[in-house]
Amino acid sequence: MKRHMFALLAALALFCPQGRSEETIPLRRLEKKGYHLAVRRLDDQAWNRETAADPALPRTLAELRAYRRRIATGGVHEECAEDAYGRLYVALGNPRLSDADVGQIEADLDGELPALESSYETPEGHFLLRWTNQSAKTSDNIADPAIVENTGAYLEAAWTKYVAKFAKEPYVPAGKTKIEIVFFDIPGFLGVASPPDGPIQFNSAQWVAKPGIRKPTSSHELFHKLQYAFGYKTNPLAESGKWFSEGTASWAEVFATGSVSKAGKVTDLFDVSDIGLIEKTSYNSLPFWIFFESRLQTVPGYCAMVTFLQKYEATGKLEASLTETIVEDGPAQSVYFSDLDDFFALFARERFRGAWRTTPSGAKLYPVILGPDGKPIDPKGTGLDQYFSLSKGQSASFAESVSALGADHHRVIPSGLTAPAKVVIQVDAAPEASLAYMIVWMKDGKYVKFVYPGGAANDYTYQATVEPGTWVFLIVSGREEGGNYSVTMKVE
Numbered sequence: 001m002k003r004h005m006f007a008l009l010a011a012l013a014l015f016c017p018q019g020r021s022e023e024t025i026p027l028r029r030l031e032k033k034g035y036h037l038a039v040r041r042l043d044d045q046a047w048n049r050e051t052a053a054d055p056a057l058p059r060t061l062a063e064l065r066a067y068r069r070r071i072a073t074g075g076v077h078e079e080c081a082e083d084a085y086g087r088l089y090v091a092l093g094n095p096r097l098s099d100a101d102v103g104q105i106e107a108d109l110d111g112e113l114p115a116l117e118s119s120y121e122t123p124e125g126h127f128l129l130r131w132t133n134q135s136a137k138t139s140d141n142i143a144d145p146a147i148v149e150n151t152g153a154y155l156e157a158a159w160t161k162y163v164a165k166f167a168k169e170p171y172v173p174a175g176k177t178k179i180e181i182v183f184f185d186i187p188g189f190l191g192v193a194s195p196p197d198g199p200i201q202f203n204s205a206q207w208v209a210k211p212g213i214r215k216p217t218s219s220h221e222l223f224h225k226l227q228y229a230f231g232y233k234t235n236p237l238a239e240s241g242k243w244f245s246e247g248t249a250s251w252a253e254v255f256a257t258g259s260v261s262k263a264g265k266v267t268d269l270f271d272v273s274d275i276g277l278i279e280k281t282s283y284n285s286l287p288f289w290i291f292f293e294s295r296l297q298t299v300p301g302y303c304a305m306v307t308f309l310q311k312y313e314a315t316g317k318l319e320a321s322l323t324e325t326i327v328e329d330g331p332a333q334s335v336y337f338s339d340l341d342d343f344f345a346l347f348a349r350e351r352f353r354g355a356w357r358t359t360p361s362g363a364k365l366y367p368v369i370l371g372p373d374g375k376p377i378d379p380k381g382t383g384l385d386q387y388f389s390l391s392k393g394q395s396a397s398f399a400e401s402v403s404a405l406g407a408d409h410h411r412v413i414p415s416g417l418t419a420p421a422k423v424v425i426q427v428d429a430a431p432e433a434s435l436a437y438m439i440v441w442m443k444d445g446k447y448v449k450f451v452y453p454g455g456a457a458n459d460y461t462y463q464a465t466v467e468p469g470t471w472v473f474l475i476v477s478g479r480e481e482g483g484n485y486s487v488t489m490k491v492e
């Protein structure tokens, strides 16, 4: 389906008058152990919408029990359990489940969660942290209270930064004045912020073993609570997608702490540049969000992420809010800021030449990003998909395919030249493909010029006379749906 069709369907959904169910089901049995959370019971309309949006949503008590068991036993592996637990708690809101059914799931949860006998309130008062050192399952235990207190300080520091920048507080569960933090061994995950009306959960075993994850993961999970304050998971009509939810929460790790819990969040899009932004990325969309913030920082300190989230809060739309922010904040005359596809083509170029975190004034945002090992992560350029060294009279051809909002990079080096020669690059796009092309010249390791034929027809020919020592790169990015294409490169 075309990306724009998704946006259209979502826009239609927003105009349907569907009420939001306010009925919540508190899980009393878990409260006795120190976990406070409530499930939102959905009405029939809301339930139908959820099942349509998520084919993997468990629909019966048996499916729900099996799904919960899979999560609890490490059957789902992901860094942040936002999606997995989000699905579990949405499924618990199924209007066809009886109170006894919900009680059964609560009993299942209860059977595996340790009682949390210790607690600590941060001096600033936004967090109440609970943990245990008495669980029979020793990986639940935290012996050193300083680990918990430091986490409280990391959370408060992130809270202060978010409120100062976004002028909004992270979502605090209905009827509560603080966000509760609980620690236990969550197999396969570092942390969870879902459901909105529940605690932030951190993996005690990972917390004890890997000090480097505590600061970024605290900021990451708290940013999910800020997303909830902007309507994500709290407005049932608001769109979702991991490129947004995990991508911006990973961006927040860098924003709040200058570090990430996993280097791949920063390096994935450099190692493989053809990963469709909206359909395929998650945590690893982080460099795109840094580019988005950097490139639109027309005034020092301005953060386009704030504008984007405000638009999302008002409309519930993701891609449309992002596009609007780019169009409004970018220079009016520049083709790169006319829509998301053109902006992405610019990202493909800036990522390639290492300028993906440079602001219009030339400043570099987040010049140092640390990994969980405390070492700087510094991705350089992107891998090349095809490269050729061609003598005068030679040509090379190849076929490729690119994703929507993904990019391929190809290079031709005219070799053995003693005088200027003509380089010809010819692209034949498949009839249904929608592509954008960028030509980059380099000489003696320096960028000489860029050509961006914005609005070019799908087939494209570029020719130019180049000096000896010039390298010519073709960057192909996918618009709309991306697609197949073939390329011939010649030196004449």
Ligand SMILES: [Zn+2]
Residues within 6 Å of the ligand: 080, 081, 082, 220, 221, 224, 245, 246, 249
């Ligand atoms: Zn997350």
